[in-house]
Amino acid sequence: MDKNFKYCPRCRTRIIQINRGKELSCEKCGFYYYRNAAPTVAAILVNSKREILLVKRKFPPYKNYWDLPGGFVDDNENLEKALVREVREELNIILDSYGYIGSATDSYPYKGIIYKTIVAVYTSTIEDKITLGDDVVDYCFFPKNNFPNPQFAFPGLAKVVEKYINQNISP
Numbered sequence: 001m002d003k004n005f006k007y008c009p010r011c012r013t014r015i016i017q018i019n020r021g022k023e024l025s026c027e028k029c030g031f032y033y034y035r036n037a038a039p040t041v042a043a044i045l046v047n048s049k050r051e052i053l054l055v056k057r058k059f060p061p062y063k064n065y066w067d068l069p070g071g072f073v074d075d076n077e078n079l080e081k082a083l084v085r086e087v088r089e090e091l092n093i094i095l096d097s098y099g100y101i102g103s104a105t106d107s108y109p110y111k112g113i114i115y116k117t118i119v120a121v122y123t124s125t126i127e128d129k130i131t132l133g134d135d136v137v138d139y140c141f142f143p144k145n146n147f148p149n150p151q152f153a154f155p156g157l158a159k160v161v162e163k164y165i166n167q168n169i170s171p
C-alpha cells in the first residue's frame with residue numbers, strides 16, 4: 001500500500017496495514033478496507049485502412065498523452081456496457097460488435113492519490129470519419145503495419161496494443 005490513506009474514514013483513528021499493505025484495518029472501530037484495482041475499459045478501433053485510432057487526453061492525469069478511447073467502469077455496469085458508453089461519449093460511435101483482446105494493470109495518479117487500475121481491452125472496426133466528444137482533445141489514425149511509438153499515458157495498456165499489433169489479430 002502506498003501512503004494514500006492514513007486515517008480511518010469512519011472514526012479517524014490511525015489505520016494499520018496488513019498483508020503487506022494490501023489491506024487496511026482500523027483497530028478501534030473494525031473498519032476493513034481491501035485495496036482492489038478499479039476496472040476500466042479501452043477500445044482498439046480499426047478503420048478500413050487498417051489504422052488504429054488513438055485519442056489525445058484532454059484532462060489530467062497524463063493530459064495531452066496518447067491513449068485508447070475508454071475509461072472507468074461505473075457502479076452496476078458490466079465491462080461491455082462501459083465500453084459501449086465510453087466509445088459513444090468520446091467519439092459519438094455506437095459499437096455493435098467487438099472482441100476481447102486482453103487486460104493489463106496500470107496506475108492512475110489523480111489529485112494526490114495513486115489509484116490502481118485494471119483495463120479490459122476490446123477491438124472493433126469503425127468508419128474513417130470521427131466526431132470528437134468529451135475527454136478528447138485530438139485524435140489520429142496510426143497505421144497498424146507501421147505503428148509509431150507514441151507517448152502513451154498508460155504503459156500496461158500500451159503493451160496490450162503492442163501485443164495486438166505483433167500478433168496481427170483482426171477485429
Ligand SMILES: [Zn+2]
Pocket residue numbers: 008009010011012013026027028029030031
Ligand atoms: Zn475506525
